Every structure is written in C-alpha cells, then in structure tokens.
Amino acid sequence: MSGTPTLVVIGAGPRGTGLIERIAANAPALYGDRPLTIHLVDPYPPGGGRIWRHDQSPLLWMNSMAEDVTMFTDDTVRQEGPTRPGPALHTWAAGVRDGRFDLPDGAGTDPGLLGEIKALEGTDFPSRRLQSVYLRWVYEQAVAALPENITVHWHRGSALRVTGPREGRQQVWLAGRGTPLPADAVAVTIGHLEAEPEPEHLRLADFADRHGLLHLPPDFTADTDLTAVPAGEPVVVRGFGLAFVDLMVLLTEGRGGRYEDGEYVPSGREPVLHVGSRRGVPYHSKIGYTWDGERPPLPRFLGPERTGALLAADRPVDFRRDVWPHVDKELGHAHYHRLFTAHPGRTTGDWADFEAKYAAADPAGPELAALVAAAVPDPADRLDLEALDHPLDGVRHPSFDALQDGLRGYITADLERRHDPGHSPDLAVFLGLLSVYGQLIRLGDLGDLGGWWHGFFSHLASGPPGPRLHQLLALSRAGVVRFLGAGMTVETDERRGLFLAGSATVPGQRTAARTLIEARLPDPTLERTRSPLLRELYEDGAAATATGLLSVAPDSGRILGRDGRPHPRRFALGPFTTARAGGAFTRPRTGGPAFRQNDATARTALTLLRDLPRTAG
Numbered sequence: 001m002s003g004t005p006t007l008v009v010i011g012a013g014p015r016g017t018g019l020i021e022r023i024a025a026n027a028p029a030l031y032g033d034r035p036l037t038i039h040l041v042d043p044y045p046p047g048g049g050r051i052w053r054h055d056q057s058p059l060l061w062m063n064s065m066a067e068d069v070t071m072f073t074d075d076t077v078r079q080e081g082p083t084r085p086g087p088a089l090h091t092w093a094a095g096v097r098d099g100r101f102d103l104p105d106g107a108g109t110d111p112g113l114l115g116e117i118k119a120l121e122g123t124d125f126p127s128r129r130l131q132s133v134y135l136r137w138v139y140e141q142a143v144a145a146l147p148e149n150i151t152v153h154w155h156r157g158s159a160l161r162v163t164g165p166r167e168g169r170q171q172v173w174l175a176g177r178g179t180p181l182p183a184d185a186v187a188v189t190i191g192h193l194e195a196e197p198e199p200e201h202l203r204l205a206d207f208a209d210r211h212g213l214l215h216l217p218p219d220f221t222a223d224t225d226l227t228a229v230p231a232g233e234p235v236v237v238r239g240f241g242l243a244f245v246d247l248m249v250l251l252t253e254g255r256g257g258r259y260e261d262g263e264y265v266p267s268g269r270e271p272v273l274h275v276g277s278r279r280g281v282p283y284h285s286k287i288g289y290t291w292d293g294e295r296p297p298l299p300r301f302l303g304p305e306r307t308g309a310l311l312a313a314d315r316p317v318d319f320r321r322d323v324w325p326h327v328d329k330e331l332g333h334a335h336y337h338r339l340f341t342a343h344p345g346r347t348t349g350d351w352a353d354f355e356a357k358y359a360a361a362d363p364a365g366p367e368l369a370a371l372v373a374a375a376v377p378d379p380a381d382r383l384d385l386e387a388l389d390h391p392l393d394g395v396r397h398p399s400f401d402a403l404q405d406g407l408r409g410y411i412t413a414d415l416e417r418r419h420d421p422g423h424s425p426d427l428a429v430f431l432g433l434l435s436v437y438g439q440l441i442r443l444g445d446l447g448d449l450g451g452w453w454h455g456f457f458s459h460l461a462s463g464p465p466g467p468r469l470h471q472l473l474a475l476s477r478a479g480v481v482r483f484l485g486a487g488m489t490v491e492t493d494e495r496r497g498l499f500l501a502g503s504a505t506v507p508g509q510r511t512a513a514r515t516l517i518e519a520r521l522p523d524p525t526l527e528r529t530r531s532p533l534l535r536e537l538y539e540d541g542a543a544a545t546a547t548g549l550l551s552v553a554p555d556s557g558r559i560l561g562r563d564g565r566p567h568p569r570r571f572a573l574g575p576f577t578t579a580r581a582g583g584a585f586t587r588p589r590t591g592g593p594a595f596r597q598n599d600a601t602a603r604t605a606l607t608l609l610r611d612l613p614r615t616a617g
Contacts, residue, residue, distance in 0.1 A: 004035045005609040008172045010159040011189035012042030013049020021142035022602035026081040031606045036150045047136035054132040066090035067122030068587040071138040079599035090122040104136040125465040161536035187571040194530040195522030211497030214515040218522045221246035231269040236501040239519030240277035245464045264474040280392045280486025283463030288419035296334040298435040302326040307442045325363030334432035335383040338425040392486035407483040433461045438593035524576040550577045557601035
C-alpha cells in the first residue's frame, strides 16, 4: 500500500469545493511538498453537487442577486489562511463575455445559458443552472490552484459508511464498490439531507392512502414529482418560505402559464394553491437597492469577546436568557446607526449621545425603550423584532375571501419598503443579522437557536426576489393562489375523506382539499436522515444535539463524539452540523463565516496529514 497521505471529501457541492479551495490556498505554506491524494465522492458533478446541478428547471432562480454571490475570500474574512480573491458571480459572467474566463466543458453548447450570461447584470437573480456553471468553474480553478504534489480524483457515487479506529486510517465504503477508499482523514460536506417522514407526516400519508388522496411530505421542490398534483383543484400548501416559491413557479409557469403586463395568464393546467404557515405571510422581499454611506460598526454588542465569555461561563448557555438580549441590541444598534447617519431628519438629538446611552442601557430594561421613543418620534422608524416575527398577530378576518385583499396589501407594502432607500435601516439590520449569525456559529446549537432563530433569520434575511412576490400578487389576483393566514392548522375529515386547512387569522373557517403539500425542506436531523453515511456515523458514537444536528468543534470542524472528544480524523461542514451558516452563499465583503469554517478545517486537516509518520499504509 502506498504511503501517500489521503483525504476523502464526501460531497462535491459548494462546501466540498470551498474546502478544496482552502486546501489549495493553505497547502504551500502549511503542507510543503509531500504528496497528497484527495478523493472526492459525489453522485453529482463537482462544483454544483445535487442542489445546484445543471439538470433542473431553467425556471428556478437563485435567491440572491448575482453581485451578492461569491465563492472567494476577501480581507473581511477572519481566517488564519491566506486570502485568495476571485470574481463574484456577476463579475465572472462579465469575464466570460470579454474572454478572460473560459466556460467549463459542455457549458458553451447551451444557448439558454449563453444568453443568460450575455445579459447578466449585478442586480439580476440568475437561474440555478447558471450558478451551476459558475460553481463548476470555481471547482476547476480550485483544483488547478493545487500544488503539483496534490491530486484530486472524483468518484461518481455515494458514500455509505466510514469505519476505522480513532487513531488510525479510516475506510470509506462506497455504493457498488467492493473495497473501501483508504483515508487518513475524512471530511463530510454533503449539504442538505433527505429525511424519513415525521410521525405527523406518516399519519397524514396513511390518511391519504386510505382515501385516495395525495400528500407530499417535506422535500426539495426541484426533486419532487409534481405530476400527480391535479389541475383545477384546490391544493393545501403548508409553508410560505422559499420551498413554496419554487412550488408556485413549477405549478404555474412550469405548466404553461405566463405573465403579460404584470398579470398572470393561466394555461388551465394549474391547481389552486391555498397557502398558509405559522406567520401566514411570505418571507420579506430581498432588498432592492445597494448600500451607500457609512456602514454600521459590526459587531458591537455580540462579538468574539461576548461569545467567548458565554463559552467560558460555568453554566450552560441559554439562548433566550444569555444570547437573545445581545442579538436584539446588536440589530437595534445597526438600525439606529443607519437612521441617525443617513436619515437624521427623522431623529432628535445627537448620534454620539444616543449611542452612549444605548450602550449603557440594559438590553431587556425599560430605559432602552424610553430612549428610543424619545429619539425616534415616528414608531414606523423604530425596530420592533417581535412585530416583524409575528406580523399577523391580532389580525382577524371574517372569511378567507376577506383575507385576500389584506394579504395583498401586506405584500405590496413590503415590496415598496424593501425597494425604497428611504428605509435603508432595513439593510443595516440585514448586515447585522449576517454579523450575528457569524458569532452564533461559535456557540453551536442552543435549542431555540437551531429552529426558531434559523427561521427568524430566513424570514428577515433570506426572502425571495422582489419579482417573485410581484408574481405571487399576480397569481393571487388571478385566483391561482389563495392565502390561508397565520397559525395554520391541518386536520383530516375521515367522513368526507378530505384535508381541512384553517388558521387563526380566519377563525372557524376551513378549506377542504384532496391534496396536501408540505412546502419546506426536511429538518436536518440525524435521527431521521436517509443518509446511511450519517446514520452510521451516529451509531459509531458521533454526537447530535437536541434538534438533531451533528455536533462539530467550531474551531476545526472535527466531529464530536458523545463523550465530547473531537474525532482526530473525521470532519464535517454544512447545514446538517452545529456550524451551519446563514444563507446558501456569501455576499462579498461580509466576513463569510462559511469561509472561516472552511479555512479552519482545511488547516487542521493539512496539519494532521503533514504530521503523519512517513511510513507505508
């Protein structure tokens, strides 16, 4: 057996690509000229992986503007390794147009993609297929940047399990391969997970089977078979986030409908989508203007010192008690800094005086609210996170028909606000959310943090492009989408054999349907994952949090055992871990916690591999 150190990276999507890029950046100084073999394992081509593969509907967009997507580090990333700048998505497309960058093999034969690249501007929302080409290009650049002593081999398949002693060489077993890949270190970067149905979904599926109905559990919308969803019939949709937006597109334009002069022209093959959720509203629109002027000083109240102190405390960290007050104060500080500096006519007094009093105030005390009320006369200019999280609390309508105009008004107002620079404190809060997420990653999974916080962040910061909400309004006016409201409930009617959907917004009313779609991603939980690899890691002693995330050391990405010890040779990065990062991709010059994680894991793995004894096998 060869004595060449070997790293197996399981998952060839953006996270696996990012790890290879960081290995290329760090290897010259940290690893030297010793040979290294990297085996990359994924059933989908490297770069995009499964979620960002080329083979999906061209109707599906990214959820970010092209100028807000980069795979390259800059000097805002707090990392030990060297910065290696590279183009964001829109500047890459411009480089393809002017001949500075070559397209990956095969991409130049797709006229639709070529047309999109030719027309792409920074404020456009590209198709996911275009992002697939960018990611493939980034992967090829990362591999080309590796020193000559490091080679990469892609294995088109799935990893089933990892075996081997803590202090010895690992074995990675692949589907359809009789012998394992030997590995001195293993990094799991498989991205989003499929999951077994939750108990409630099993009950609903059983009800559907007995009555000849259709129930579609949480899944990746692009991978869901929607052919059985009937045309012209009411369909109950539970979930109003990004999975719903994809569903909306595939069941309308994907079935031949089109938009003309801002109105929707049906094909006649659409269902009628009755959509509701806990909040009862879609995620807030992406902000449609760019930043100018002074940026808020971030972090201010939740930075490395604060999170370090929480980690060093002699009691368990409670998110609501110990963390949330500082999150609230951090976001408020970003909001009011922008209001005072960019819109001073809507404030009273001096920013320096306000900031000093704001800093001294108890995060949960009444003096903070009194300070804000005195300095910001218009309540519409004050930050109210509770109201943002529960926009329909107390709102009641006598019927679902009465609700429709109200929700269209809410969405219209949100679109206007999120595209009006006069409300630029909203963008400051967005930057604050990114900063906060980067700090919370250090704390791991804190109960509420895994569920409520991620949903709250997504609601405020990861909403759909504005054009999608304009399409939603058009679909509502056309009667193809109908709103159900907040506090959505789903019941089953055994006598009639129907699903019944209601909400707190329209008390006492129910909508009946023969189809129920759960429009959300499966929870990233080890307990119900369909990944045999993660199940085996868990059974082999890997720790999981109360919310089902794989526990990893925040400073290295090493997988933690249930005894608290980090595994010396096993690493993991991605949304299924306690180091999950907010958003799929990083905006340029925002610090990129995912970049920091990739760098730390690459450096730790390279140090391990460098220090192996120079002996065979």
